[in-house]
Amino acid sequence: MNMELSRRSFLKVAGAGVAGTTLGSMGFGDAEAAVAAHVRPFKLATTTETRNTCTYCSVACGILIYSKGDVRKGETAVITHIEGDADHPTNRGTLCPKGAALKDFVHAPTRLKYPMIRKAGTDKFERASWDQALDRIARLMKDDRDANFIAKNEKGVPVNRWTTVGFLAASATSNETAYATYKVVRSAGIVAFDNQARV
CATH class of the missing domain: 2.20.25.90 (ADC-like domains)
Structure with missing residues (x-):
């Protein structure tokens, strides 16, 4: 099929196409998008x-x-x-x-919505309260630090190292929380400290 198209007709069609594309990009072209935009505030x-x-x-x-x-x-x-x-x-x-x-x-x-503890000798996790979980973590950390803390190296130089435990920090925290975490971990002497952001 052969179609005759004058310069004037071509400019009219091209202008209509540009106008339609412009209106569509501004959100006027799609009826569903327009309805969704009006429904969203009510939703x-x-x-x-x-x-x-x-x-x-x-x-x-x-x-x-x-x-x-x-x-x-x-x-x-x-x-x-x-x-x-x-x-x-x-x-x-x-x-x-x-x-x-x-x-x-x-x-x-x-x-996981609450703390779980797996006791020695079992393969089952049991639900625990936050107080139980935090007390258990604190007790185990304290016992391990007391048993393995290195105050001085072989030359007698103070090093204050705790090398038998590691700490992995979360990445979705504020700068202030990250700073406080770093200070607590380093002041406890923990050497193995990494962040989930790097992993």
């Missing part, structure tokens, strides 16, 4: 917005967590939506696939 209207940091890696992307139920009023909060924080300087609202799946991670039936 999140009854939720509480909480800013947080993604827990997966050391990039520390900002996220917005939307939940129903107010913990401060004694209600159980249920997370209904998680998205990237557009105001966060690190990710500007974008999330990687792991970060985009955070809601599934939160609601996973296999997610």
